[in-house]
Amino acid sequence: MPPQRATLLQVAQRAGVSRSTASFVLTGRYKDMRISEDARQRVLRAAQELDYRPNLMARSLRTKVTKTVALISDTIASDQYAGRMIHGSLAAAVARGHLLFIGETEGDPVVEEKLISDFLDRQVDAFLYASMFTRPIRVPKQLRDRKVVLLNCLNRGSFPVIIPDELSAGRDAARTLLEAGHRTGIYLVGHVPDQVFAGRERLAGINEALGAAEARLAGTIDCDWWPGSAYDAVSRALADGLVPKALICLNDRVALGAYQALREAGVDIPGEVSVISFDDSELAAWLRPQLTSISLPHYELGWQAIETLLGDSTEPAVQRLPMPVRRRASIGPPRGE
Structure with a gap:
């Protein structure tokens, strides 16, 4: 059997503080609670000694925030080159303390509907809706009242859009x-x-x-x-x-x-x-x-899409990201000049 995970109460008892004090310290809310530096250090030391990890499922049930986002795409996950959008999205999600679920539909609306339903059942906080090629799309009905950013696709609706310039x-x-x-x-x-x-x-x-x-x-x-x-x-x-x-x-x-x-x-x-x-x-x-x-x-598109999705702004603006010129050896002056 796997070892039982340490509880918040056990951390509090080892540190000699109340359960609420331990909670405030471990969630970063101690600054406004007049918790002494000595008590904070005791809590952190106890958590480390007990290898304490918070119960994210319980927290999400309490706060209604799961710290998860979903990326729904047609085929970008299976394309080696465009897949860098996935890498950028993953890196930005990790930097913001989120997990990223990825689902690929291959353009099948039945598969798409099932994927979105599954993600909604898992209570993901927000969605990236992405396309392999920049094109106009219709946002699925299941997502129209959700927090959504469109990645490499366009829509006349009220969603932020991230595309290459x-x-x-x-x-x-x-x-x-x-x-x-x-x-x-x-x-x-x-x-x-x-x-x-x-x-x-x-x-x-x-x-x-x-x-x-x-x-x-x-x-x-x-x-x-x-x-x-x-x-x-x-x-x-x-x-x-x-x-x-x-x-x-x-x-x-x-x-x-x-x-x-x-x-x-x-x-x-x-x-x-x-x-x-x-x-x-x-x-x-x-x-x-x-x-x-x-x-x-591609990488920057994925990164900026997550930054926009998890940021404070909900404006349906279109962000066009720069496409740098990679200068190599195939250009010279006109012949004879």
Whole structure:
């Protein structure tokens, strides 16, 4: 049988104080109770000697606070890269003395409803509702009267939102090329559907920054956001006589396909064509030359979501977190300049 845990009464008896005095000391409320430093030290010493641990279940029944939060996501928990949002959330929860429960739905509404019900049965204090890709969502009915922060997703309701600043990221991608001297021959690589928030925002930022410098995209090499599609599209464009000076790829997988096509065509990066991308996944550092990429701040998103969830403000504001430029070796001055 496991050893019986020490009780608060046993701590008080060993310290020679009342049970309420021991409680005030161990919960940090002694300052307003005129408890002497000697008594406080005796209580702390007794608690250490008895290996006292508070009964959190009993405390939660009394206070209606369980010091637990739940993260409901579609697939971020099983994605190695986006999973850093989980790491950031966990670290922030631990820093605030909370436990974080994690549930993944894979987009199944039945699974989602069951997970939320289970978390509510466990009386979690608050919820993060998260998405793998930044997109509009509907908050489940079970959560609409709860304390909720939306992580990497958007809603027109009254909930705080934490998302990456994709608009500024687009501006920074264009400005990075402009600072290197590029004004012409800049092509976007990737398809931008209206419903894809990241692509739409990135393109708007690119156009805004180029326009401010009296420059513009020379065109778009249309492809899916995947290496094979990007490789095929860039290969066709080069075979048809396209001579780009710079490529802005909508993510690192697109950049991988573009790199392969450029290499097969004998085009030097960055001597003949500069390449910049978004996401700053592990691919960016693996490619040769290493790829300049705009970083998705997954860890920071998770951290800030917990900070907002457990903070005092309940304002339904949208917080856009900066996406840093990771400068590497894939950008140079325009050829011949």
